[in-house]
Amino acid sequence: MPEGHTVHRLAHAFAELFGGQRLAVSSPQGRFADGAALLDGHALVGTEAHGKQLFLAFSPAPDAGADGVRWLRVHLGLYGSWTFAGDETFRAPHAIGAPRRRVGEEEVALASPDEPASPESPDEADDVVVAIEEAAPATDATPGATDAAPEADASPGATAWHPHAPRGAVRVRLLGAHGVADLTGPTACEVVTAEEKAAVQRRLGPDPLRPDGDGEAFVAAVRARRRAVGELLMDQSVVAGVGNIYRAEALYRARVHPLRLGRDVPATRLRAMWADLAELMADGVATGRIVTTRPEDRHDPEDRWYVYHRSGRPCLVCGTKVAEAPMAGRRLFWCPRCQRAPRRRP
DNA sequence: TTTCCATGAGAAT
DNA sequence: TTCTCCTGGAAAT
Known part of the structure; x- marks a missing residue:
């Protein structure tokens, strides 16, 4: 979609x-x-x-x-x-x-x-x-x-x-x-x-593409929850407009593991993720395509994404095989090395 | 031709 | 968590 x-x-x-x-x-x-x-x-x-x-x-x-x-x-x-x-x-x-x-x-x-x-x-x-x-x-x-x-x-x-x-x-x-x-x-x-x-919009979180999009509201919403940040990014009341590709790619670019709990992600990291999303998505509006790889990481012109739909293939940055697992009914992708696993709770 | 799958989300269980 | 809705292109048969 x-x-x-x-x-x-x-x-x-x-x-x-x-x-x-x-x-x-x-x-x-x-x-x-x-x-x-x-x-x-x-x-x-x-x-x-x-x-x-x-x-x-x-x-x-x-x-x-x-x-x-x-x-x-x-x-x-x-x-x-x-x-x-x-x-x-x-x-x-x-x-x-x-x-x-x-x-x-x-x-x-x-x-x-x-x-x-x-x-x-x-x-x-x-x-x-x-x-x-x-x-x-x-x-x-x-x-x-x-x-x-x-x-x-x-x-x-x-x-x-x-x-x-x-x-x-x-x-x-x-x-x-x-x-x-x-x-x-x-x-x-x-x-x-x-x-x-207006009632529909009240249920939506901030949209990185809108001038009224409030990054601090996003940071606060993520840090208030114990749910996995990978789920929170798909929750339209936390951030509006992010889907399965931007979720996977924003987490990768921020080097955050998708299973990390929202409240455990540092605010500075989330602020950077918000700014990154705003930039990536604005580029998507301009071009009609989602491209998240930096030119220096693009070994092939087809390398549009770091991890999305790349399970089993080598990470463009470190060569580790990209991992995949279902999360909330959708396919989730990440690099086990670039995105360090969260500490396991005892 | 049939089946599977997709950048989603709400309701039902 | 699982089901359900909606459509059409691609892959599988």
């Missing part, structure tokens, strides 16, 4: 692609028909990411008060992803979300401006090509796509663009003047009020 950096990318993408536009909102799959009806025809007036939660604000109905803003709350979970397509003015990556192969390739392409390239500016051209390839022959009316037409603000001279038929189980389709975003496989997708949104 999409860890927090992916969700922040999405918040940026939606603001840029659809900000201020009235959108046709539908649920081709049908499971979100009621929610879609509430948002259909309303303008996207704001986007926000907090940890792995994405919030999209829609303008209130004319007869609703000022606080009638409704939020679409989406959590991608393990499988969710957004797929984008549109005309040449619609500059979006092909897809953002669960790391299916197609998605990964696309994100790589976006992050490598030195790819050989097409005549025009590389990333823009790539997007358009993908969008065209993905477009199915414009079949007849997607329900919800033809009514509630978006505002006609197409720039003069832009070629006509038609959305492709939804592919797969599309929970939500957001259709603007220049492009479309399809959501598949989310864990959560619902329309909430501002108060309900």
Whole structure:
């Protein structure tokens, strides 16, 4: 899944692609028909990411008060992803979300401006090509796509663009003047009020990617618990946005053993880990990829991670075999030598 | 073709 | 701890 950096990318993408536009909102799959009806025809007036939660604000109905803003709350979970397509003015990556192969390739392409390239500016051209390839022959009316037409603000001279038929189980389709975003496989997708949104956020810990992310709150939350720090990093109420890759890699880079109890990790170590996460994740937002290895430790361009998914292979730094064990239902990876084992309690 | 698996999380046991 | 939900690409059959 999409860890927090992916969700922040999405918040940026939606603001840029659809900000201020009235959108046709539908649920081709049908499971979100009621929610879609509430948002259909309303303008996207704001986007926000907090940890792995994405919030999209829609303008209130004319007869609703000022606080009638409704939020679409989406959590991608393990499988969710957004797929984008549109005309040449619609500059979006092909897809953002669960790391299916197609998605990964696309994100790589976006992050490598030195790819050989097409005549025009590389990333823009790539997007358009993908969008065209993905477009199915414009079949007849997607329900919800033809009514509630978006505002006609197409720039003069832009070629006509038609959305492709939804592919797969599309929970939500957001259709603007220049492009479309399809959501598949989310864990959560619902329309909430501002108060309900705030309630969700109160349960979340600080997010290293947000300006209001409070590193000291993270340090205090970890040191208050006797649970293993490897579990605490995956607890969204301790730190929001960290997932299985950032957990393993941040612990490695801090040289902290995942089984060490939270309260036993020195505060200075945790402060450094927070700063490191902020940096790593910001890089993830910029590039769409998680890369945690320092250039000097990267023996091969494929060496993106120190320990994640490297069990049995030599540690890039010390050569010791990377270890793996399940923790809280997920696969956990660490280097037994670089990350010294915690003292065993008698 | 069937099965397995994944960057998640909440509920049930 | 284990189950359950959601999807689709890859690996296994």
